[in-house]
Amino acid sequence: MIIEELLQRLNEFAPFSQAYEWDNIGLLVGDSKREVTKVLITLDVTFKAMQKALELGANIILAHHPVIFHSLKHITDPLLLSLVENQINVISMHTNLDVAPQGTNYALATVLGLENLESLSSEQGEKWFHLSVTVPAGYTENVADAVFKAGGGRVGNYIYCSTRHPIKGTFKPLEGARPFISSKEDDKFTQVAEEELEFMVQESRLFDVVSAIKISHPYETPLLYYFPVTTPQPLFGLGMTGILPEPLTLSAILSWIKDKLGCPNPKLWTAGLPLSTSIQKIAVCGGSGSSLIRLAEQSAELYITGDVGYHNLMEAKIPIVDAGHFYTEYPVLEVLKGQLINWNLESYVLSREECEYWQNTHSYHN
Structure with a gap:
C-alpha cells in the first residue's frame, strides 16, 4: 500500500473535511507516492517518536496532534529537518478524529466502559x-x-x-x-x-x-x-455521553479513572456534592473540553475531560474530573491501530512510558 491509499482509507474512517478550519491535518511531511513499510502511532511527533520509528523501521508517524500547526516562512526546526532527512512521513488526524463516530471520544468512552453512547455536542468541522x-x-x-x-x-x-x-x-x-x-x-x-x-x-x-x-x-x-x-449531520459530533453498567460514588471515581486511563493524578471537582453521591450518567471529551461544560451539565451527572481552568471548575454545576489532555486522548491510539490491522498494515503504538509527556511530568508525593 502506498501512502496515498492509506490517506484515502483514513479519510473514510475520519473524514479530513470534518477538521475545524483552524486545524492542520493530513499528510504534513512526506511523499504520498511512497510505499508504507510500518506505522508508528503517537499523540505527538517528537524526537523520541521519530527515534522509535527509525528503530522499528517505520516510515510513517501517524499522530493525533499536528507537527506543523502555524504558518511556516522558514524550515529551520530541527525536528522537521530530521524527519525530512530520515524520510519519515507524518500524517495528522486531529479534530477530524475528535468528531468522528469512532474517534477520540468514542475511544475514551469505550475504555471507561460506558454504554448507550451518544454524541455530547453536534459540533463538527464541515457544512x-x-x-x-x-x-x-x-x-x-x-x-x-x-x-x-x-x-x-x-x-x-x-x-x-x-x-x-x-x-x-x-x-x-x-x-x-x-x-x-x-x-x-x-x-x-x-x-x-x-x-x-x-x-x-x-x-x-x-x-x-x-x-x-x-x-x-x-x-x-x-x-x-x-x-x-444549520441542522448538523448526526453522524459526527464532539464529546460523548454514556451510562455506567453500575453506579459509582464520587469517592470511588478517582481510583476508577486512575485504573481505566492510567492517569496518576486525576483531579475531582465535586460541585459541592458529598463524596457519597451516586453517579451513573457520564459525559466525556478527550483533550481540552472546557467549552462543553454547559452541555455536559444538561445531559450528565459527571463530566470527564482535560485542561479545565480554575474559573471553569468554580462555575461548574456538576462534578468534573480533569484527567489531563494526554490521558484522555491516549486511548484513541489503539483504535487507530485496530484500523491499520484491518488494512493489513504493521504498526506500533508508542507506549505511555515512551512518551516525552509521561517521562517529563512528575507529581509530588509525601
Missing part, C-alpha cells in the same frame, strides 16, 4: 447541504444512483437517503437550445411530468454529487439547487 434536482419521469433511479455513488444521501448511519415527489414542470426552449423533450413552437410552454429528488450532501462531496447529476441527467441544463443548512 451540510440540502440539494434538490428535478428529473423527468422514468429517469429518477438513474440520477439517484449517481448521487449515491458520489457520496450523497447519507444521514447518520443510513445511506441511500432521499425524498421524492411528483411535480409538473414547464419550459419553452430558446434559439440554440437542445431540449430532451420535444415541444411545439406554437405552444406558450410545454408541460412535463417530473419528479423532484432531494438529498443531504456533505460539503466535501458536493462537487462530486453535482458533477454526477450533470453526467447522468438527460436534460441539457438540469434544474438543481443547493444550500447549506
Whole structure:
C-alpha cells in the first residue's frame, strides 16, 4: 500500500473535511507516492517518536496532534529537518478524529466502559447541504444512483437517503437550445411530468454529487439547487455521553479513572456534592473540553475531560474530573491501530512510558 491509499482509507474512517478550519491535518511531511513499510502511532511527533520509528523501521508517524500547526516562512526546526532527512512521513488526524463516530471520544468512552453512547455536542468541522434536482419521469433511479455513488444521501448511519415527489414542470426552449423533450413552437410552454429528488450532501462531496447529476441527467441544463443548512449531520459530533453498567460514588471515581486511563493524578471537582453521591450518567471529551461544560451539565451527572481552568471548575454545576489532555486522548491510539490491522498494515503504538509527556511530568508525593 502506498501512502496515498492509506490517506484515502483514513479519510473514510475520519473524514479530513470534518477538521475545524483552524486545524492542520493530513499528510504534513512526506511523499504520498511512497510505499508504507510500518506505522508508528503517537499523540505527538517528537524526537523520541521519530527515534522509535527509525528503530522499528517505520516510515510513517501517524499522530493525533499536528507537527506543523502555524504558518511556516522558514524550515529551520530541527525536528522537521530530521524527519525530512530520515524520510519519515507524518500524517495528522486531529479534530477530524475528535468528531468522528469512532474517534477520540468514542475511544475514551469505550475504555471507561460506558454504554448507550451518544454524541455530547453536534459540533463538527464541515457544512451540510440540502440539494434538490428535478428529473423527468422514468429517469429518477438513474440520477439517484449517481448521487449515491458520489457520496450523497447519507444521514447518520443510513445511506441511500432521499425524498421524492411528483411535480409538473414547464419550459419553452430558446434559439440554440437542445431540449430532451420535444415541444411545439406554437405552444406558450410545454408541460412535463417530473419528479423532484432531494438529498443531504456533505460539503466535501458536493462537487462530486453535482458533477454526477450533470453526467447522468438527460436534460441539457438540469434544474438543481443547493444550500447549506444549520441542522448538523448526526453522524459526527464532539464529546460523548454514556451510562455506567453500575453506579459509582464520587469517592470511588478517582481510583476508577486512575485504573481505566492510567492517569496518576486525576483531579475531582465535586460541585459541592458529598463524596457519597451516586453517579451513573457520564459525559466525556478527550483533550481540552472546557467549552462543553454547559452541555455536559444538561445531559450528565459527571463530566470527564482535560485542561479545565480554575474559573471553569468554580462555575461548574456538576462534578468534573480533569484527567489531563494526554490521558484522555491516549486511548484513541489503539483504535487507530485496530484500523491499520484491518488494512493489513504493521504498526506500533508508542507506549505511555515512551512518551516525552509521561517521562517529563512528575507529581509530588509525601
